[in-house]
Amino acid sequence: MIEIQGLRKTYRAKGRRDRAVVAVDGVDLSVSEGDVFGVLGQSGAGKSTLLRCVNMLERPDEGTVSVGGVELTALNRRRLRVARHGIGMIHQHFALLSSRTVAGNVAFALEVTGVPRAERRARVAELLELVGLGGRADAYPAQLSGGQKQRVGIARALAARPKVLLSDEATSALDPETTDSILRLLLDLNARLGLTILLITHEMNVVKRICHSAAVMRDGRFVESGAITNLLHRGDSELVRGLFPLDAPTELPGHTVVDVTVSGEQTDAPLLAELSRRFEIDVRILGGSVESLAATRAGRWRLALPDGSDAALAFLRERGALVTVPQPPLRLEPAPVSLTANQEAAS
């Protein structure tokens, strides 16, 4: 549904060629129809620029962007405008018109897409019902809570019956409870309307709750990306480390310490009990958790087994568990870099 190839976008400070900032540095991305794809990264990782390139709010310097089979990078202004009707977008700070009521904000999207006046009223009511705001049609945005404002944003984004929804940190300005209710709404829309969702976030919780696929972005590049069920089988996945945080690795004399990741059916199987019984070893759990992700159920533990339990580790692998040496916790921020002469002079 969304195909991005070789996307690159550089910002240049005015008149300072040497101060160019590479926001997106060669990103390939493919989001299939009906998927919920999350791009996770710290602020400054380039994820916002990436998202704004999908509907051409920012023109990429290089690369192609296609949505629903239409190559947006090749369109002129007028045809791009029409193509944008098929791509909804929601924003961190809601971006509602303060001078219009809730109904007026949704109607605005219909006016823009050229829906005749006579049809607007019914469609507005239908959309507000869809997002659970039926009773607030005549309120102004300033009278609403953050969660209600985002619901208006969602209703507005869906006005033109788009196939794709772009979400720019849509829950980052909301408290945890409201975040949950908005995420539930997005999941519901994904299921009921078959809406394809591409979202960017710095909150691991968002990926956990609604994403089927995800990418980790750092310094303008995707460090990893794919279906979460696949990432769970990759020993080096940063995303998995982020979803199931463990402390920094520690040694335990006389023991082998390993990280074990399980997913799917194995998650709730009595794996550790069986391990203990079958090999007659004492298994210690040093940390870990089991979670219901949107993609699947999965868990990750740090176990300490007595030295020489190789057969036990082989058994775990045989049962589909991923066994790795303990890894440090995930750090999303870029590794510290030495200051260039330029920056030193400035500071």
Added chain:
Amino acid sequence: MTWPELTDLLMVGLRETAWMVGASTVLTAVGGLLLGVLLVLTAPGGMLAAPAVSSVLGLVVNVARSLPFIILLVAVIPFTRAVVGTTIGTDAAIVPLTIGAIPFFARIVEAALREVPPDVVAAATAMGATRRQIVGKVLLREARPGLIAGLTITVIALVGYSAMAGVVGGGGLGDLAIRYGYQRFDTQVMIATVVVLIVFVQLVQMAGDLVVRRLSHR
């Protein structure tokens, strides 16, 4: 001077001031909105970014705003003659008043439009709105409270400018205060004129505030 004489003088002055200020306000509102929108659109990073046009417009506005109004009033006399056919009288005063006020209001319009969050403009763009829709339905509409507040300031500035219209025989309350109150030492007329001006300005400000309150939903 008797009361009836005084009230007659004041009524004539008030009518002249109201006409000068009213007519130039309408013309300024139209011209200032256009110029202000152009300033925003042509600015670097604007929807119709055109650096050359933007700097020329900015320069013209600054030059016009640098001239003391009394100088502008005299300087545009040839233009006034071309437009209204005469260089004296109330109608003739409307031309310099408008020319003086348009750049002033345009800057206020520019500032008010810049107050509209870029996020909101981006949202409208992402929905596929045309540039005309963005200017009309987003920028101007969202900035309405600021625009009305700015227009109120402009009207009151015009009341002040119009006091100088006496130079070209424009009449009005300010002219009355200068001719009778200042030049003839008639304190009674001076005080009466000032009182009427205070009430006039007060009413304008109250009306402006009322409209702003009605329009503002932030």
